[in-house]
Amino acid sequence: MDPRVKAASVSVISNIGILTVKLAVGIYTGSLSVISTAIDSINDLSASTIALLSVRAAAAPADQEHPYGHGKFENISSGLQALLIFAAALYIINEAVKKILEPTPIATPGIGAAVMGFTAISAFLLSRYLLRAAQQTDSPALRADAYHLTTDVWTSLGAMAALLIVQVTDFRLIDPLVALAIAAAIIHVAYRLTKEAMEVLVDVRLPNEEITSIAEAIMTTPRVIGYHKLRTRKSGAARQIDYHLVVPPDMAVQEAHRIAQEIEDRISCRFPGAQVVTHIEPDTQQ
Amino acid sequence: MNPRTLAAGLSVASNTALVIIKLVVGVMTGSVSIISEAAHSALDLFAALIAFFSVRESGRPADKEHPYGHGKIENLSGAVEAMLILLAAMFILHEAIDKLKYPQEVKNPVLGLYVIGISVVINILVSKHLFRVAERTDSIALEADAHHLSTDVWTSIGVFVGLGLIKITGWHILDPLVAIAVALMIIRVAFSLTWKAAAPLLDTQLPDEEIGELGEIVMNTPGVRSYHKLRTRKAGPYRQVDFHLIVPAGMPVHEAHAIAERIERDIRDRFPDAYVVTHIEPDEDIQSSSDSPDAHSAIG
Numbered sequence: 001m002d003p004r005v006k007a008a009s010v011s012v013i014s015n016i017g018i019l020t021v022k023l024a025v026g027i028y029t030g031s032l033s034v035i036s037t038a039i040d041s042i043n044d045l046s047a048s049t050i051a052l053l054s055v056r057a058a059a060a061p062a063d064q065e066h067p068y069g070h071g072k073f074e075n076i077s078s079g080l081q082a083l084l085i086f087a088a089a090l091y092i093i094n095e096a097v098k099k100i101l102e103p104t105p106i107a108t109p110g111i112g113a114a115v116m117g118f119t120a121i122s123a124f125l126l127s128r129y130l131l132r133a134a135q136q137t138d139s140p141a142l143r144a145d146a147y148h149l150t151t152d153v154w155t156s157l158g159a160m161a162a163l164l165i166v167q168v169t170d171f172r173l174i175d176p177l178v179a180l181a182i183a184a185a186i187i188h189v190a191y192r193l194t195k196e197a198m199e200v201l202v203d204v205r206l207p208n209e210e211i212t213s214i215a216e217a218i219m220t221t222p223r224v225i226g227y228h229k230l231r232t233r234k235s236g237a238a239r240q241i242d243y244h245l246v247v248p249p250d251m252a253v254q255e256a257h258r259i260a261q262e263i264e265d266r267i268s269c270r271f272p273g274a275q276v277v278t279h280i281e282p283d284t285q286q
Numbered sequence: 287m288n289p290r291t292l293a294a295g296l297s298v299a300s301n302t303a304l305v306i307i308k309l310v311v312g313v314m315t316g317s318v319s320i321i322s323e324a325a326h327s328a329l330d331l332f333a334a335l336i337a338f339f340s341v342r343e344s345g346r347p348a349d350k351e352h353p354y355g356h357g358k359i360e361n362l363s364g365a366v367e368a369m370l371i372l373l374a375a376m377f378i379l380h381e382a383i384d385k386l387k388y389p390q391e392v393k394n395p396v397l398g399l400y401v402i403g404i405s406v407v408i409n410i411l412v413s414k415h416l417f418r419v420a421e422r423t424d425s426i427a428l429e430a431d432a433h434h435l436s437t438d439v440w441t442s443i444g445v446f447v448g449l450g451l452i453k454i455t456g457w458h459i460l461d462p463l464v465a466i467a468v469a470l471m472i473i474r475v476a477f478s479l480t481w482k483a484a485a486p487l488l489d490t491q492l493p494d495e496e497i498g499e500l501g502e503i504v505m506n507t508p509g510v511r512s513y514h515k516l517r518t519r520k521a522g523p524y525r526q527v528d529f530h531l532i533v534p535a536g537m538p539v540h541e542a543h544a545i546a547e548r549i550e551r552d553i554r555d556r557f558p559d560a561y562v563v564t565h566i567e568p569d570e571d572i573q574s575s576s577d578s579p580d581a582h583s584a585i586g
Contacts, residue, residue: 253537
């Protein structure tokens with residue numbers, strides 16, 4: 001199985017598990033607040049399902065319909081996941097404002113704290129795992145899912161801390177205030193994720209270090225005179241590169257092509273999965 | 287000014303005017319329904335602004351940061367616009383279902399009907415113009431804005447039809463039913479627009495006819511043996527094309543390059559603003575290169 005598909009599947013299954021535990025505890029204890037935290041888990045489950053669908057689509061090789069591969073499915077999915085994170089933050093803000101306007105006593109604080117702790121730990125472990133998989137496979141969809149779970153860790157820890165403070169000081173307002181602060185942090189994450197996804201979707205170039213590294217691969221290849229019009233972009237984990245290679249005008253096509261092949265091999269060696277197109281151009285200075 | 291920016295600017299101006307007219311009339315007459323009409327036009331204005339900024343951006347030439355140009359900004363804006371249309375349809379459905387559950391007398395002041403009538407006429411004119419410019423300049427952002435305005439027209443006409451039917455039959459339930467029908471039509475438009483705007487974000491290939499034409503242009507150029515690995519995609523109005531051109535192995539580079547230049551020029555004659563990259567390949571290498579895992583020859 002593709003490692004991305006595996007990681008995304010683990011996330012979907014874990015989220016189903018967490019949701020089931022919350023619902024079971026909520027129904028068993030009759031605690032409405034526990035059941036309402038299950039709503040967060042539904043949001044998580046939707047996000048991880050979107051991630052799974054997109055990495056499965058992205059794993060398919062280039063075909064007639066998508067000649068540049070399916071990597072952009074991942075970028076669309078991280079954009080959608082960012083929207084879900086926004087939605088979660090708005091939900092938190094809405095709840096917090098309601099609590100500020102109409103303070104309600106916290107029902108079943110003990111069970112509530114236990115469920116929060118369970119969510120925090122499981123979300124933390126899962127997000128670590130996903131972040132590692134995202135780094136290994138350079139997958140934006142998995143990274144978005146990992147960020148989403150990280151925001152869950154913050155939410156749960158914040159809610160637990162608030163619960164503790166309320167127990168000690170009886171300062172009720174701390175709960176919605178903490179929630180608002182966390183919502184602000186979550187919105188920041190969602191904004192960054194949206195920006196990243198949009199940049200890749202509009203074909204922004206690769207980072208400077210990578211462009212330098214590509215230029216180096218071209219110029220250190222024997223018999224290269226020069227190059228220009230280097231264009232780069234990214235689609236999921238795959239880099240798309242094209243450039244004009246300058247060679248002596250009388251060189252045979254066969255030989256020029258061999259140089260291009262060598263360059264393409266060097267680039268693919270540095271960036272596995274890169275798709276490179278070389279345009280061979282005669283040196284007009286000669 | 288670029289014709290796309292001009293058209294998008296017209297939409298911004300007309301929607302601004304509608305917001306102001308509705309607000310003034312609403313405040314003067316104290317009619318809540320007219321003021322809520324103003325809110326509706328404010329959403330249109332927001333959509334028109336998105337279209338305006340995206341066509342202005344997409345018209346900028348390729349630069350360091352965006353080496354493939356800025357065309358995809360139009361696709362993003364088209365997709366966002368489709369979501370706004372969907373949102374509006376959801377709102378209409380929600381209102382209609384409320385009215386079905388809690389039937390109420392439909393009361394629309396005569397002045398309100400005039401205001402809606404004016405906004406229908408303006409929106410028909412502006413959306414017609416936008417559709418025309420969108421087609422001529424191949425702009426998905428303008429097309430999306432045009433769809434947005436035309437779904438507004440349907441909504442307003444739906445209100446008139448509903449009122450007319452109530453007058454004839456006396457059945458107040460017809461108003462929400464007409465609204466639901468309109469909302470369903472709008473949802474269909476929103477989905478097809480989402481698909482049309484978002485497909486290029488996924489680097490979907492050009493339509494078959496265009497690929498056929500590209501193949502013809504390549505093969506009709508003197509000195510061309512064959513080609514393969516034709517890849518195409520679109521960013522806003524701009525087509526991105528690359529392919530492998532096969533020439534005799536011993537041909538000097540300057541000769542092969544002249545053929546490539548000729549092909550690229552012919553393609554740009556047919557599709558202005560197309561970006562073409564030709565990879566020149568010696569005929570002996572065809573076998574070995576198409577064995578590589580990511581190889582896939584399109585046509586030929």
